[in-house]
Structure formats: C-alpha cells, structure tokens
Amino acid sequence: MLLAIAAIIVGLPVLLWSAGKFVGGAAGIARHFGLSPLLIGMLIIGFGTSAPEIIVSIFAAIQGNSGIALGNAYGSNIANIALILGLTAVISPIAVSSDIIKRELPILLGLTFFASWQLIDFYISTDDAFSLLGLFILLMGWSIWAATKGDKDKLAEGYDSEIPGDEISVKTNAIWLFTGLLLLVASSRILVWGAVEIATDFGVSDTIIGLTIIAVGTSLPELASSLMAIRKGEHDMALGNVIGSNMFNTLAVVGIAGTIQPMQVEPSFLYRDVLIMLVLSVALFIFCIGLKGRQGRLNRLEGGVFVLGYVAYTWYLVQSAFVS
Numbered sequence: 001m002l003l004a005i006a007a008i009i010v011g012l013p014v015l016l017w018s019a020g021k022f023v024g025g026a027a028g029i030a031r032h033f034g035l036s037p038l039l040i041g042m043l044i045i046g047f048g049t050s051a052p053e054i055i056v057s058i059f060a061a062i063q064g065n066s067g068i069a070l071g072n073a074y075g076s077n078i079a080n081i082a083l084i085l086g087l088t089a090v091i092s093p094i095a096v097s098s099d100i101i102k103r104e105l106p107i108l109l110g111l112t113f114f115a116s117w118q119l120i121d122f123y124i125s126t127d128d129a130f131s132l133l134g135l136f137i138l139l140m141g142w143s144i145w146a147a148t149k150g151d152k153d154k155l156a157e158g159y160d161s162e163i164p165g166d167e168i169s170v171k172t173n174a175i176w177l178f179t180g181l182l183l184l185v186a187s188s189r190i191l192v193w194g195a196v197e198i199a200t201d202f203g204v205s206d207t208i209i210g211l212t213i214i215a216v217g218t219s220l221p222e223l224a225s226s227l228m229a230i231r232k233g234e235h236d237m238a239l240g241n242v243i244g245s246n247m248f249n250t251l252a253v254v255g256i257a258g259t260i261q262p263m264q265v266e267p268s269f270l271y272r273d274v275l276i277m278l279v280l281s282v283a284l285f286i287f288c289i290g291l292k293g294r295q296g297r298l299n300r301l302e303g304g305v306f307v308l309g310y311v312a313y314t315w316y317l318v319q320s321a322f323v324s
C-alpha cells in the first residue's frame with residue numbers, strides 16, 4: 001500500500017514536469033523548422049496540456065482498466081469546468097469577447113452530447129472510438145483552416161505569448177523532447193499501477209480513482225495555463241484553454257483508449273458522472289454565450305457555485321466509494 005501511494009505521489013509531479021519538457025522541446029524544434037506560432041499553439045500546446053490524460057488513458061486501456069481511462073478523460077472535463085474555470089472566475093471574473101470562443105462553445109456542447117449518446121448502451125466499441133478520432137481529425141483540420149483564413153494574426157500573437165521553449169539549440173530541444181516523452185510514458189505507468197493497487201486494496205472502483213485523484217492531477221497543466229492567462233488579462237485564452245482541453249479529452253483521449261481496447265461502462269458512470277459533465281457543459285455555454293442581451297461572462301458568484309459543486313461532487317464520490 002505504501003509503495004502504491006508513493007507511486008502516485010512521485011508519478012503525478014514527474015508526469016506534469018515531463019509533459020512541460022516534452023512540449024517545450026517540441027515547440028523549440030517546430031520553431032527551428034519555421035512552423036507558425038499558430039500551428040505550434042493549436043497542435044503542440046493543445047496536445048501538450050492533454051498529454052497526461054492521453055498517456056495515462058492509453059496505459060489504463062492496455063492494462064484493461066477502462067474505469068481509469070474513462071474516469072480520467074471525463075473526470076478531467078468535469079474538473080476543467082467546475083474546478084479550474086470556477087477557481088479562475090473567483091480570482092478574476094471571465095468576460096467573453098472573442099467570436100472564436102463563442103464559435104467553439106456550441107461545438108464543445110455538441111461533441112459532449114454526442115460522446116454521452118455513445119455511452120447509452122454502456123459500451124464504447126471500436127467503431128465508437130474511431131468515430132471520435134475521425135471527428136477529432138476533422139475538427140483540428142477545420143480549426144486550422146478557419147484560423148489561417150480569418151484571425152491568423154490575432155491568434156498567432158496570442159498563442160505566441162503562451163508557447164514554451166527557449167531559443168536554444170535543436171540538439172537540446174531534441175533531448176528534452178525525447179526525455180520528456182520517455183518520462184511521460186514511465187510516470188504514466190507508475191501512476192496507473194499505483195492507482196489500481198490503491199483501488200484494489202480499498203475495494204474502490206478504478207473509475208472513482210480515475211474521476212478523482214488522476215483526473216485532478218492530470219488537469220493541473222490546464223489550471224496553471226488558465227491562471228497564467230488571467231494574470232495577463234487574457235480571459236478568452238483562459239477559457240479557450242479549457243474548451244480545447246475538453247475537446248481533446250472527449251475525442252482524442254477516449255478515442256485512442258477505445259481503439260486499443262473496447263470499454264465497458266458502469267451504469268452509475270453514465271447516470272452520475274456523464275450527466276454532471278453534460279449539466280456543467282450546458283451551464284458553461286449559457287453563462288459564456290450570454291442570453292437576452294447579457295454579455296457572456298463567468299463572474300465570481302457563478303465561479304463559486306462551480307467550485308462548491310465540484311467539492312460536493314468529489315465528497316459524494318469518496319463517501320459512496322467507502323460506504324459501498
């Protein structure tokens with residue numbers, strides 16, 4: 001038991017640190033070969049903040065722990081909206097002014113409903129997984145095309161301020177790229193092993209572990225990015241970071257895990273966790289789009305409700321896990 005706890009305590013920070021080094025190395029190499037800041041921001045940074053969820057879910061699926069794979073993906077979506085955006089709004093209310101954000105929010109809501117509909121039969125088949133990956137590829141292609149056609153300069157400038165990686169040699173960037181990737185893989189395996197061991201020892205469902213410890217842990221890059229954006233006054237960037245991450249989790253994380261191994265879904269997961277994800281997504285859409293002339297925003301009151309709701313949800317998960 002102590003070894004499993006140590007695996008999580010060590011695995012999580014190593015996972016997050018290695019994700020940062022991996023993204024920094026990739027961004028440095030991309031810059032050297034002349035990729036635009038826009039493409040670096042959308043592809044490398046977008047993948048980088050979701051890299052922990054992707055790698056953890058891959059190894060969970062390989063080991064047959066579908067609860068961790070699904071709990072990690074959808075639990076991160078819940079944490080991104082309720083905890084991360086909630087905390088960010090409490091610190092500094094988020095005003096939504098970008099048409100790009102208002103365009104992406106309905107897409108996120110539609111994808112969330114589609115992914116939830118796939119779970120009605122309590123099973124994610126290979127066909128379901130490939131349909132998610134197909135939508136992901138179409139969405140990324142459309143986003144890049146739309147950005148380069150319309151708001152290229154504005155987006156490039158915004159992403160450029162958030163792109164990691166110093167102006168160092170290609171060799172050094174390559175070293176960080178491969179070192180980060182290796183540590184991502186190693187720390188993910190350690191983290192999944194520790195989570196499964198703890199779940200087994202306590203008799204707790206691996207889904208609960210995925211929804212709580214792993215989901216919050218792998219969402220820390222989004223928290224750091226959102227807080228940094230708020231400090232710079234980039235409210236749309238803080239919101240766009242979470243929207244992009246949730247799209248990645250819903251389509252790429254679940255899609256990749258499902259292609260590795262079809263996944264059974266617990267009925268409680270659908271009726272409790274997926275329903276909460278849907279409610280939060282609808283609430284975020286209403287708050288940020290704005291209704292009846294009201295400017296789209298997420299103020300301190302709404303952010304506080306999100307945070308309290310997340311605390312109550314997590315407390316219920318923990319309570320139900322030990323009661324059962």
